[in-house]
Amino acid sequence: MCSRLVNDAARARSSSRAKLICWSGALTAACLAYSAWAGPQDERSSNRTPRLDQRSTVQLGFIANDDPANAPQSFGQPVPQPIAPNAVPFEFAAPPTSVPVAPSFPASSVSTSPELARPTHVAEDDDAKPQDLSGPWWGVFVTAPLRENAQPVTLSIEEILVRAIHHSSQVKVFSDLPLIRETSIVEADAAFDWTAFLDSRWQDLNDPVGSTLTIGTPGVSRYKNEQYTGQGGVRKRTREGGTLQLSEQLGWQQTNSTYFVPNPQGTSRLVLGYTHPLMRGAGQIYNESLICLAELDTKIASDEFSRQLQSHLLEVLRAYWGLYLERANLAQKLQSLKRAADTLALLKQRQQLDAVPVQILRAKAEVASRRSQVIRAQMGVKNAEDRIRALVNDPAFGDYDTVELIPTEAPTITEIPLSMPMALTTAATTRPEVNQALRQIQAGCTRLNMSKNEVLPMLNLVTEAYVAGLQENSPFSAFNNGFTTGAPGYTVGVQFEMPLGNRAPQARRERRELELRQLRNQYQTTLNTLQLEVKVSVREVETALAEMLSQHRAMEASTAELKHLEQRFERLPGEDGNASLMLDNLLLAQNRLATNEFNFLTAEVTYNLALHCSSISTASLSSTNATASSSRRRTSRNRLRNARSHPNRWTINLPAHR
Template sequence: MVGTRDRSDQHGGRRRCLVGIGCLFVLCAGELSAREPLPTLVPPASEGSAFRVSEVLAEIDEAQNADTSPLDKPWWLSHTTELIRADATPFVAGVDDLLQLTLEYSAQVRVYGYVPRIRETAVAESLAAFDWSKFIDSVWQDTSEPVGSALTLGGAGNRFRDHNLRVDAGLRRRLEAGGTFELYQRFGHQNNNSRFFVPNDQGTARLVLGYTQPLLRGRGHVYNRSLIVLADIDVATSTDEYRRQLQSHLLEVAKGYWGLYLERANLAQKIRLYLATRKIVDELEDRQLIDAQRTQALSARAALESRRSDLVRARAALKNAETRLRSLINAPDFVGDPESLEIIPRDHPTVEDFRFDLDTEFATAVTTRPEIAAALKEIKSACVRRDMAVHEMLPQLNLVTETYVAGLRGSSRVGEAWLDQFRAGEPSYSVGLQYDVPLGRRAASARRSRRDQELAQMRERYRSTLELVRAEVEVAVREVHTAYRELRAKHQAQLAAQREADTLEIRWRSLANPDSTGSLLLESLLRAQERVTANEYEFAKAQLTYNLALINLRHANGTLLEWAPHSSEPILTSNISHLPPVDDQPSNGGGPQSTTKLPPIK
C-alpha cells in the first residue's frame, strides 16, 4: 500500500509539472502572438501534385502527334450490316439516302416549308393595294317637307314632295406614285310638285373624272411600295428560317443514323462478351469434377446471366434508335409494322484525319449561314420602316382635280341625257389643294424615334449573330480536331484492354487450380472482359463523335444544304470537297490527308 501511494504521488507530481509547463507555454504563446502574427504554415506539396499543367499537356500532344500508325478496322463493322430479325425485310441505306428521303417525305420538313409559302401571300396582298376596283353607288331619296315659302312650290299646296334616284358606276385605283384615280358615270331621275322644276321627270347623266395627287406626305413610288418591299423581305427572311430549321432537322437525322450504327455495334459487342462468358461457363462446368471449384462456376454463371440481361436492353435500344429514325423521316416504306422492316446502315464511319482553317470556315459561314442572311434582311427591313417614318413627318398637301361632262332631258329620257353629255356644251372642271398637319406632330415623332431604336437594335443583333456564328464555327473546328485525337486515344485504350484480357485468359487457363488463386484469376478475367467491351463501346462512340463533328462543321458553316440559283428547292450536298484543308501535307495520323475529296456526310 505504501509503495502504491508513493507511485501515485510520483505520477501526480509529474502531471502537475506537465500542467505547469503547458500553462507557461500558453502564456508565452499569447504574449508572442500579441506582439507579432505567427507565420502561416503551408503544408509541403505531395509528390503526386508537383507538376505543371502546360508541360504535361505538351508531353501528351507530342506523343499523340508522333503516333502515325493507321487505325485498325473494328471487328464489329461486318456485324453492323447484318440482318438481326430473320423475319424482317432489310432496308439498306446510307446517310445521304436517309437525308434525301427526309427531304421528300418528312412531315416536319413540310411544316417548315409552309412558312415561306404563307408569307408569300402577304406580297400579293401588298400588290393588291394598286389593283383596279369597280364600284356602284345608288341612292333613292323621297322627300316630303312642309312649305315655308310660296316660291318653293309656286302655287297651292303646303308640302314639298320630291323623288330623286341617283346611280354611280365606275372604276377607281390607287397609283404607285401615291395618287388616286377615279372615273364613274352617274345617272339620275328626279321629279317633284314644284312649278319651277322644269322640265319635270328629269333624266340626268354625268361622266366624272377625278384625280388626287399627294405633293408631300404619301407621294412617290419609294414610299408607296414600301409595304411590298417589306413583304418581300419578310418572305426572304422566312426562307432563311426555313433553311435553318431544315438543316437542323437533317442534322438530327444524321445523328439518328449514327446512333443506330452505335446501337448495332453495341449489340454486337455485348453478344461477343456474352459468348466469351458462356464459353468460360461451359469449360468450368466440364472441369467441375476435375479441378474447378463450385464457387468459380457460380461466379461465372452470375456474370453470364448479367450479360444476358444486358442483351435485352441492347436490343431494345436498337429498336428505339430505329423508331427515332422513322419518326424523323416519315418515308412510306417505314409505315406499318415496325417489326417487318429493319433499317441497316450501309455507310461506315470514317477514321481519316481532316484539318480545317478557322478563318476559311468562318468566311464560308458569313456567306452561307441563314442566320446571318436573316439578320441582314432584318436590318434592311428596319431601314425601310425608318424611311417610312421619316417620310410621314411631312405635312399632308394634296392636289385635287376633277372634270366632268353632263346632260339633262325631261320626260325621263335618261338615254338622251347620256348622249347630250358628249354632244352639247363643254366640260366643267375644278382644281384645289388640301393641307393638313398635326400640331406638334407627336405621333409621327414617336414613330420615327421607335424606328430609330429598332434599327439600332437590329444592327446590334447582327453583331451578336456574327459573334455567335464565329463561336459555333470555332467550336466545330476544334471539335473535329479534338474528336479525332480522342478517337485515337480510345483506340489505344481498346487495344490495351484487349491485351490485358488476353494475358489474363492465358494465365487463367495455364494456372487454373482449385485454390483461391484460380478464383482471383477468374474474377480478374471477367472484369477484364467487361473492360474490353466498355472500351470497344467507347471507341465506337468516339467514331460516332468524330463523324458527327464533321457533319456539325458543315452545319456550322452553313453548307449542309445548298440552294440552286433561282430555285427554292434545297440540294443535298453529298460531300464537303469545297472545304479545303489547311495545307496539302498529310496530317499526323490515320493515313494521308485528302486535298480533293473529303468524306461524305457521315
C-alpha cells in the same frame, strides 16, 4: 539442452524434406495433367476449341447453358451451346447465315511453345505514330439483318435525309411558314388594284310648301319630287401615292314645280378626278414600302425554314448514328457474353483437373450479368428505330415488328482536315442566321424611311374635270348631249393638314431609330455567336479525332492483354487461389476490352457527328440540301393547288434530289 537442440534440428530437416517431396509430387502431377490435357502437338493445333475472337463466324443467338447434362463430353471439339432454359430469350434471333463478327485485327495463332505468351509492348510515343484504322469487327453485324420475320429496310445517310424532307411532319410544318408569309406580298401589292363601285338611290318626296317660290302654283300645299340617282365607276391608288377616279352619274327627276323645266328631265355627269400627294405619302418608294417589307419578311421566313430544316436534319443524323451505335453495342454485348460463356465452358471441362466450384459459380454470375446487358442493348435498338420513325414519318418504315431499319454507312475513321479561317468565312457568307439578321436590318431601314415621310404635313393637289348633259325624260340622251352641245368643266385645288405638335409621327420615328439600332446590335451578336459555334465545331472535330485514335490504341492494348491472360489461363493451371485470381483477372480483362470497344465506338460516332455539326455551322449541309428545301416548298405549293382543284384528293409530287 543440447539434446533438445538436436531434436529440433532433426524435426526441421524432416519438415523440409517432406515439403520438398510434396512440392515435387505436385509439380509432377501438374506436368502429367498438362500433358494429358494438351495432348500431342498436332492434336492441339487441329482440335483445340476456337475462341470467339479467332472464329470466322459465330451464331448470334448463342447463350451458355448452365445445365451440367448438356456439358460437352469430348474435350477439344467445338460444341454448340443452346440457350439456357432459365435465361431470358433473345428477341434478336440469329440471322439465316452466320455473320462474321471477328475483329478485323485478328489475334495471331496461339503458340504451342510451353513458354507463356507475353503482352504486347506499347511504347510511350505511339500517339505520334500513324495508325491503320481499318473497319472494326462489328461493322458487318450492324449491316446484317437481325430479325427473321421483319422486312429489312437499308438506309444510307443521303436516303434518310431525303426521306425526312419528303415525309417528315415537322418539315411540312416548317415549309409552310414561307408560303404563309409569301401571301402577304400579293396582299400588299393588291392595294394598287382597280376598284369598281356603284351607288344608286331613289327618292319620293312629299313635303309641305312654305314658300310660293317652291312650286310656283297657287293653292298647292305639297311639294312632290320623284328622283333617281345612280353613280358608278372605277378608282385606284397609284404607286406614286395618288388616287385616280373615273365615274358616271345618271339621274331622272320629276316634280310638281312650275319652275322645273323640262319636267321630267334626265341628267348625266362624267367626272375624272385625281388627287396627288405633294408631301406626306408622296413617292413610289414610300407607297411600295409595304411590298418591300412583305418580300423581306418572306425571305426571313425562308431563312428560318432553312435553319429549322438544318436542325431537324441534324436530329435525323443523330438518330441514324444512334441506331448504328445501339446495333454495334448489341454486337459488343453479344461478343462479351460469348467470351464469358466460353470461359464457363472451359471451366466445366476442367472440373476434373483444377477448376473448383467457386470458379464455376463466379463464371456463371458473369454470364448472367452480361446476358442482362444484352437485353438492355436490345431495348436500345428498339428505341433507336422508333426515334427514326418519329423523326422521318415515312410510311415505308412501318413498325418494329414488321420492318427492321438497317444503317448501311459505317462511320468514317479517316481524318478530314478543316481550316478555321475558311470555315469562319464560309459560315459568315452562307449561314441563314446571318442572312436573317441582314434582312431584318433592311426591314428596319425601310420602316425608318416610312416614319420620316409620315412626319411631313399633308399637302395634296386636287384636280377634277367633268362633262355634263341634260335632256328631257332621258338620262342616256343627256349623256350624248354632254358631248355634242356641252363643254368640259374642271376644278383645281389643294388640301393641307398638319397636327399641332406632330407628336405621334415623331414618336414613331424615334421608335424606328431605336429598333434599327437594336437590329444592328443583334447582327453583331449573331456574328459573335456564329464565330463561337464555328470555332467550337472545328475544335470538336479535332478533339473527337484525337479521342478516337486514343480509344483505338486502348482497344488494341486491351485486346493484347486479354489474349495474354487467356493463354495463361488455358496453359497454366495453378492452385486454388492462383486459379481464382487468374479467372478474376481474365473476366476483368474481358470487361475492360468490352468497355474500350464501346468507348471506341462512341468516339467513332462522336467524330462523325462532329463532322455533321461542322457542316451545319458552316452551312455546308444547307447548301447540299438547298435543292431539296426548295423542292419541299414547291411540293407544298403543288399540294395546295391540288387541294383547291380537288378537295377530296391530295397528291404529292416528289422532286428529284441532287
